[in-house]
Amino acid sequence: MSHAFYVNLSYVFAGLITAIMIGWILLDGRARRQEMAELEAAGIRRRSASPAKDAEA
Amino acid sequence: MRLKAENLSVRRGDDLLFSNISFELARGEALIVTGRNGSGKSTLLRTVAGLIHPEGGRAYLLSDGRESEAKVPEASHYLGHRNAMKVELTVRENLDFWKTWLGDFEGGKGLGIEDAADAVGLSGITHLPFGYLSAGQQRRFAMARLLVSHRPIWLLDEPTAALDASADQLFSGFVEAHLKSGGMVIAATHQPLGLAETRELRMKGFDYLAGEHAA
Amino acid sequence: MMALFLRDLKLSVRAGGGALIGVLFFTTVVAVIPFGVGPDLNLLSRIGPAIVWIGALLASLLGLDRLFQAEREDGSLDILLMQETPLVLTVLVKCLAHWTATGLPLVLASPMLGLFMNMNEVAIGAVMLTLLVGSPAITFIGAAGAAVAVTLPRGGLLVSILILPLTVPVLIFGVSAAYAAVEDPAPFFPPFAILCAITLFFAVIGPAAAAIALKNSSE
Amino acid sequence: MSEPIPAIKKFSDLANPTVFLGLTARIVPYLAVLTALLFVWGLYLSFTTEGDYQQGETVRIMYVHVPAAWLSMMCYSIMAASALGTLVWRHPLADVSAKAAAPLGAGFTLLALITGSLWGKPMWGTWWVWDARLTSVFVLFLMYLGLMALQRAMDDPSRSARVSAVLILIGFVNIPIIKFSVEWWNTLHQPASIMRMGGSAIDPEFLRPLLVMAAAFTLLFFTLHFLAIRNEIWRRRVSAQRRLAARMANREG
Numbered sequence: 254m255s256h257a258f259y260v261n262l263s264y265v266f267a268g269l270i271t272a273i274m275i276g277w278i279l280l281d282g283r284a285r286r287q288e289m290a291e292l293e294a295a296g297i298r299r300r301s302a303s304p305a306k307d308a309e310a
Numbered sequence: 311m312r313l314k315a316e317n318l319s320v321r322r323g324d325d326l327l328f329s330n331i332s333f334e335l336a337r338g339e340a341l342i343v344t345g346r347n348g349s350g351k352s353t354l355l356r357t358v359a360g361l362i363h364p365e366g367g368r369a370y371l372l373s374d375g376r377e378s379e380a381k382v383p384e385a386s387h388y389l390g391h392r393n394a395m396k397v398e399l400t401v402r403e404n405l406d407f408w409k410t411w412l413g414d415f416e417g418g419k420g421l422g423i424e425d426a427a428d429a430v431g432l433s434g435i436t437h438l439p440f441g442y443l444s445a446g447q448q449r450r451f452a453m454a455r456l457l458v459s460h461r462p463i464w465l466l467d468e469p470t471a472a473l474d475a476s477a478d479q480l481f482s483g484f485v486e487a488h489l490k491s492g493g494m495v496i497a498a499t500h501q502p503l504g505l506a507e508t509r510e511l512r513m514k515g516f517d518y519l520a521g522e523h524a525a
Numbered sequence: 526m527m528a529l530f531l532r533d534l535k536l537s538v539r540a541g542g543g544a545l546i547g548v549l550f551f552t553t554v555v556a557v558i559p560f561g562v563g564p565d566l567n568l569l570s571r572i573g574p575a576i577v578w579i580g581a582l583l584a585s586l587l588g589l590d591r592l593f594q595a596e597r598e599d600g601s602l603d604i605l606l607m608q609e610t611p612l613v614l615t616v617l618v619k620c621l622a623h624w625t626a627t628g629l630p631l632v633l634a635s636p637m638l639g640l641f642m643n644m645n646e647v648a649i650g651a652v653m654l655t656l657l658v659g660s661p662a663i664t665f666i667g668a669a670g671a672a673v674a675v676t677l678p679r680g681g682l683l684v685s686i687l688i689l690p691l692t693v694p695v696l697i698f699g700v701s702a703a704y705a706a707v708e709d710p711a712p713f714f715p716p717f718a719i720l721c722a723i724t725l726f727f728a729v730i731g732p733a734a735a736a737i738a739l740k741n742s743s744e
Numbered sequence: 745m746s747e748p749i750p751a752i753k754k755f756s757d758l759a760n761p762t763v764f765l766g767l768t769a770r771i772v773p774y775l776a777v778l779t780a781l782l783f784v785w786g787l788y789l790s791f792t793t794e795g796d797y798q799q800g801e802t803v804r805i806m807y808v809h810v811p812a813a814w815l816s817m818m819c820y821s822i823m824a825a826s827a828l829g830t831l832v833w834r835h836p837l838a839d840v841s842a843k844a845a846a847p848l849g850a851g852f853t854l855l856a857l858i859t860g861s862l863w864g865k866p867m868w869g870t871w872w873v874w875d876a877r878l879t880s881v882f883v884l885f886l887m888y889l890g891l892m893a894l895q896r897a898m899d900d901p902s903r904s905a906r907v908s909a910v911l912i913l914i915g916f917v918n919i920p921i922i923k924f925s926v927e928w929w930n931t932l933h934q935p936a937s938i939m940r941m942g943g944s945a946i947d948p949e950f951l952r953p954l955l956v957m958a959a960a961f962t963l964l965f966f967t968l969h970f971l972a973i974r975n976e977i978w979r980r981r982v983s984a985q986r987r988l989a990a991r992m993a994n995r996e997g
Contacts, residue, residue, distance in 0.1 A: 256801040256866050263862040267808040270855045271964065274848060278971045285978035288437075292985050295434045361603055363741075383607040392600025398539040399532070410528040412608070435993045442990045545896070549889045556882065564874035640861060640871040641882075 312336050313382065313463055313494055317367035320353050327353055330367070333511060337462075340485070340495040345513030351498035352390075354513070355465045358496060359388045385415050386463040391471070393452035397441030401427070401451050404440055409458040418460030418491070426454040431480060449473055453481060456488075464488060466497040526610075526618050533622035536595075537588075544630040551584035551631050555638045566643045573642030574652050574703035580638070581631045581656055582663060582696055588627055589667035590684040592619060593675045593739065602675075602739070612739060616732040620661075620668045628660040644707075651706030651713070655720060659699040662724040665731030666691045672735035675742050695723055761977045764837060768970045775967040782960035789953035805863040807953050811961035812856035816884060817919055819849035819965065823891075824916045827909035837973070839905035840980070842912060843895050844972035848965060850888035857885060876925035877933040880918060887915045901980060 312334060319329035327350040335341055343351045356362045358369050360383035371378035371385060395404045405423045414420055427433045430450040440448065450473075456464060464485070470478045485495055537544065558576050559569060596602040605615055635656050639649035670688040677683060702716035790807040823845045829838030860878065861871045872878065891908055898904035926933050 259862045259866050260801050260804045263805045263808055263859040266858045266862070267812070267855055270851050270858075274851045274968055277847070278968055278975060281975045282971060282978070285975055285982060288982045289978060289985075291437050292982065292989060295437070295989060356603075359603070359607055361606060381609065384609045386607065388603055388607060390600050390603060392598070394600040394604050396532075396536055396599065396601070398536055403532070403535065407528050407532045408604070412604075432993055435989055438986050438990055442986050444990065447990065447993065545889065545893045549886065549893055552889075553886060556886070559874040559879075566870065566873065569874075641874075643870060643872060 311378065311462060312372040313369065314372055315358060315367070315369040318354070318357055318364050318369065319366040320350065320357055320362060321365040322353075326365070328513065329365075331511070332367075335494045335496070337492040337494065338489050340489055340497065340508040341511055342508045343496065343498040343511045343513060344500070349513035351513055352467050355388070355467050355496060355498050356390075359383055359386055359465050361388075380415075382463065385461060386465050387456045387459075387461040388465045388467075389452060389456060389469055390467045393448050394455065395440045395448065395452060398439065400437055400439050401443070402436040405436070405451070405454060405458050408455050412459040412461075414460040415462060417462065420459040421457045423458060426457040427451070429457055429484070430454045431477075446473060446477060450477060450480075453484065456484070462493050464493060464495045464497075466495065466499075468499060469497060470499070526614065529615065529618050530622045533619055534626055537623070537626035544627055547584045547587055547627045548630050548634045550587055551580050551634060552638060554580040554583055556641065559641075570643040570645070570648070573639060573644040574648055574707070575700050576642060577635055577638050577644075577652050578656070578696060578700050578703065581635065581660060582692060584631055585628050585660055585663045586667060586685045586688060588623070589664070589671050589688070590674060590681040592623055592668060592671040593735075594671070597675055597742075606739060612736040613732045616668055616672070616735045616739070617728070620664050620732060623668075624661050624664045628664055632656045632660060648703065648707045651703045655699040655702045655717065658717070658724055659695050659720050662695045662720075662727040662731075663688075663692050665724075665727040666695075667731075669731045669734040669738065672738035672742065675739065695720070695727075698723060761837065761840075761981075765974060765977060768974050772967060772970050775963060775970070779960060779963040779967055782956060782963060786953060786956040786960045789956055793949055793953055802863055802866050803950060805859055806950070807957045808961075809856060809859040809863055810954060811958040812852045812859060813881070814958060815961055815965050816849060816853035816856050816881065817922060818962070819845050819852060820884065820888075820912075820916065820919055822969075823849065823912050824919075827912040830905050830909040831913075837977075839901065839909070840973050840976045841969070842908065843901075844976045845969055846888055846892045846895065848968055848972065850885060850892065852961075852965070853881065853885040853888055856881060875933060876928070877922065880922040880925050884918055884922060887918065891915075 314334045316332050317329075318331045320327045331354065333341060343354060345351055353362060357364050360381065369382045371380055371382060394408075395401075399407075402423055405426065409420060409423065420426075421429065423436060424433060427436045430453055432447060432450055435443070435447075440451070443451070449471075453469070466485075470481055473481065485497070489495060555576055558572075562568060562572070593602060596605065606612065608615075632653060635653050636649050639652055644652070667684065667688050670684045670691075673687065674681075674684045698716045698720040701711075702713060702720055705711040705713040705716055786807070790804055823842045826838040826842035826845070829835040830842065857878075860881075864873070865871050891911060894908050894911065895904055898907070
């Protein structure tokens, strides 16, 4: 096999691994953001349901 | 539909834990099994649920006077000491799984996940992992499992053990509603469930009188 | 059934990286071999397929004891048992989910270890293929062992000891098929076909035995 | 999440996760753009410069292999520093930083191993040899995976923090072994040529793309590390808020 093959393959792997890492971090961040939004929504509903109790706490 | 148990006997080791227990339940009837620890209350329930093979006797369903094709375990919910929920999954994932897995027995329909959570007084936290909840909350969601899929027979083993008074009341409400809609309940308990009309089966260990109080 | 499969998959992903630990164990077991036998590349490439297979075998035994024990501890097993769905099918689905979560990553990691053992491309492909076909058999046998040991408080080690002798045929034909692909005189297909047959055989026997054991496990 | 960024009044404010999140939100876009620009430049350089007369085209693999190998060690050093921060100063962000770095380190180490293999095959005729340099880098990879498994296995971050910090520090022994393995033992791997006593031994023709790529990879690492720390802070907040939500639901119910 030609040397160019190995060279290109190594760049492909480099691209692949960095893409996986970037993708994982972005997706993870998005999932956390969504969880926080979900909690926020639940929290607001709880507060509006019983404002007096929340004020005490 | 009627649930009939004939001459159930269960052996543990060399001894008979109980023998020749017979009872019959019609729609809307409840049977409370009482007795001291070790008298075989749990074992009786597990036998009816098909989890223990009885030494003798059997339990079956009667419909229109004939023996039904459906087996008792399929027609029953069993709520044991453990909650049958995974702590790693969220409440919704847990209930969703049981809802799809169990399906509905003919003649009824289970509640939606959120409605069931609402019914046990814990709406709005179904997105939390089950393991984050307190013991009392976990127990309430274990009850919610009974609501999300329809089963005519409820087998309840110490259902109110980890519950405070208000949840206790809540649960009695479920049982009563279930009975009103034509369900049957067999519950093993120390404490009274607060039900108005029930029959009682007192387990006395080995020297009991067979099915004395049962119909 | 799909619900059960997805639930089990979710559980094994969430609960402490099960696949990661399996792959890590696999890699470590294979990686210590060169330290033991010395870094002689010819020797390593000769014993490579066998080492990778043994490593995969041991790694796939790791989480098996939890297959039913976890269900039993939280009471889910009772409810699964009460359903009229054939219990054999339930066990089969659980096995498939377990294999997807822990066995498949091992298969995917095996080419890397093949390189470390200085195996050539054909040998690596053969090992990967035989592992893909053979490792489900280990899970199926393991299910039977896990079901037998489900009531024991410390069943973990016992499961491995019970299962290991039963997996010997899988190992024999898996390794001989892998070698047959590399060494010319022996044909690749016959041992590979036997390996497939073993997996199919255990796919029936394993869940059936597990179902019988589970039915009789509750006290 | 666009939270107002509190001004940094005291040095200790840096320990505040909220301040850190604000800082991240401000810095990361610039870092990302800079990284991308450096990568464009570096890739352009690495494909246009001349090949080596000895190694031919394969010298281009060096432009990814060496930065990845460098990062695999730097990442571990950062984790070791974070572990010290956890154990000595109990810095609240130190454990978060260590946990966020582990998968990145594993990724770059894997990249170094793969590109090394791809370089070794045409040069040495084999994908892998069990020599000191390669083995010690492989051990580093296993350590990253082990640390990830450990951090994931424990649910409670405050408990897992100290345990994994101790483990990280023990594993740090491996870093000097990797660094000096080419000098202590005879290996196939060529010795370091950039950073050594008596000046660089490498032709400036190769040095320029290598340095640009190294800078690009390093910036990439820091960008990702910042983002990963942010994710981890968020994960812990979510977990804390969930427990709170469970408690509040109980009080009302």
